[in-house]
Amino acid sequence: MGLLNVRSMAKAKRAQAISDIIVQNDLDVLLTTETWLKLSNFESVLQDACPPNFTFYHQSRDGRRGGGVGIQHTTSYRGEQIWFSNITTFEYVAVVLENDEWEVPVLLVNVYFPPGYSRGEFHNFLSDFEMLLCDIDGVYDHVIFTGDFNIHVDQGMQSSTIEFYFLLKQFGLEQHVDTQTHNRGHTLDLVLTRNVDVSDLIVFDPHISDHSIVIFKLSSPNKKRKSLKKKKDKKN
Template sequence: MGLLNVRSMAKKAPVILDIILQNNLDVLLTTETWLTPSNFESVLQVACPPEHAFYHQSRDGRRGGGVAIQLRKSYRGKQIWFSNITTFEYVAVVLKKEEWKDPVLLVNVYFPPGYNRGAFNAFLSEFGMLLDHINGVCDHVIFTGDFNIHVDQGHQPSTIEFYRLLQQFGLKQHVDTQTHNRGHTLDLVFTREVDVSDLIVVDPHISDHSIVIFKLSP
């Protein structure tokens, strides 16, 4: 799998395709696609190898944002939606694979930067409700995305509260190095009952974020 904030996919679709092929990615998760309901299909068709399908959620009523999941069709992904989500963008897919005993819920998230205390509290409340909703429904879960929380600064109240929420629901965060060119860890991978291994962070030089590449198995 790979996770990358692309900061506009429209003009980078061939590059995204090359990233998938060169790294032999079964799944690529992107944030800040900046795609719209009118162009996401045509752009993602260029960005996907023939054996991959894609799922996308555009930002509602404003420019920017957007999240996508591109994955091999052998994973038999099924998109699902959650209600009452307004503070962050997400795309969620239930993955099934022949050799897996159980399905895996994959949720790719973008929480915009520049928030104040009230906005962060609202995010924590909504994200906590989502975690509570899936708790006990799906044992194997993986969340990815650009959360714009400086988890490398462990003393920050936002980091402490976010990690407390993850721990409450038995989730483990796996990225421990900077993913942004200003030195912060913003792009996260956290899981429950899913093993993550061989995680590396590499700068593909197409945005201000690095790509996080890893393996997983439920």
């Protein structure tokens, strides 16, 4: 899987460059933020950004420039897009993915939270994100959240980082990216998981935008993960 803030997928030759990234890195899934695509053009642009045997899902920003989040995946995965109500502070696209190698489905949610927020706006984001986590809790056991959260998680003593990580801990989510993902520094593009194993995570600059791409492997999730965790918690 790969995660990349593309800062306008409709720019000249950028869709082809994104398709090339998928092929060159042998990706099954690419998650994009800041696509800047609209309802009028997202289908044609994403088709150009997909190699053969790929499909896509997208959520455009309503009524304003910028934003937009997408999920592209190989058709060897089966996907079903889902929606959550009352989310206003961030953009997301959510898909339940399955394939023949997995014993259980995985919920994949790709997020974009814009920068330049006030303290109050950040707390509103935390409230919305917590509401979404409550909605999926007990419904989807195997979860991946990705996206550009625009939270400086590399600054561990910053209050926003402390509050964000406290919320993740409450819902059993693990954050895997530990290096800067933006050309001006800071770790903004995150991979959060619950009951899913991530390995071989790398970050490098594909020269598409001002963000690096995050590439990682997802181990085949199985039904045992949750039962084993419960037994461990009980023993402790």
